Amino acid sequence: MxxxxxxxxxxxxxxxxxxxxxxxxxxxxxxxxxxxxxxxxxxxxxxxxxxxxxxxxxxxxxxxxxxxxxLSNENKPNDPFRAFVFLFNEERFWEAHEVLEPTWRVSRDVNVQGLIVAAASFVKIQENYVESFLKLAKRALGMITVNRIDCIDTLKFKEELRASLSTLKPFKARCIA
Structure with missing residues (x-):
């Protein structure tokens, strides 16, 4: 398994x-x-x-x-956006990207896809592929065009992601009530 x-x-x-x-x-x-x-x-x-x-x-x-x-068992959380934030903040980026995939497959929302790509970009940092991180992070920034996705403050998320382009360090995402 x-x-x-x-x-x-x-x-x-x-x-x-x-x-x-x-x-x-x-x-x-x-x-x-x-x-x-x-x-x-x-x-x-x-x-x-x-x-x-x-x-x-x-x-x-x-x-x-x-x-x-x-990973052989499909785990579908009740609130995929809060699960995304939790996993993202734990630097479990591969899982964070995976948890939003089913939501994106249904909605095809480019903003949700942007969150997935952002998480995937940090996977590349963890794998020591800096150029891939930069490419994916920039792509994610262009995909997220709304101020909020479900509970996620995407304005702050994008601001932090831009900063990560220089620092090459992860940040904490946040859910707003």
């Missing part, structure tokens, strides 16, 4: 360490699909049917396991 495991970044890995970390985990017997390095955790996308072995290897190689998400 396909698993997304989050481990505390105890060894202070950086996005530049991603390929080395992927190779280390593969050499330890894991069926690694991808690795993304956030500021406080490492996100490991892996095929595994042995969660105990997976958790043990990851905790020894990376740090304590924070969460395990079974």
């Amino acid at each position: 396909r698993i997304l495991i989050h481990a505390r970044n105890s060894r202070l890995y950086e996005p530049k360490d991603r390929v080395r970390l992927m190779n280390l985990l593969r050499n330890l017997g894991l069926g690694i699909i991808n690795v993304r390095v956030a500021s406080s955790h490492v996100e490991i996308d892996v095929n595994s049917d042995d969660l105990d072995k997976l958790a043990l290897i990851v905790s020894e190689a990376v740090g304590p396991v924070l969460s395990i998400v079974n």
Whole structure:
């Protein structure tokens, strides 16, 4: 089954360490699909049917396991926009982008697609693809044309995303009542 495991970044890995970390985990017997390095955790996308072995290897190689998400099960939140904000703020950008996909598929709203592209841009930072981040972030800025999408303050979101083009750092999205 396909698993997304989050481990505390105890060894202070950086996005530049991603390929080395992927190779280390593969050499330890894991069926690694991808690795993304956030500021406080490492996100490991892996095929595994042995969660105990997976958790043990990851905790020894990376740090304590924070969460395990079974990607084989479709998880549809009641409020995808609030889920997006939560995941985005936890630097779980791949999941943030995924949580809005069903909403976008129904609405085809380019503004929702802009949020998805913005989250995907930060995935590229976590994978150490700075040029791809810049390209996607700029694309997202052009797609989001409204002041608010559901609970998300997109004016502030766009302002922070513009700043990230210079800092290459994530920011906190926010929901307004």
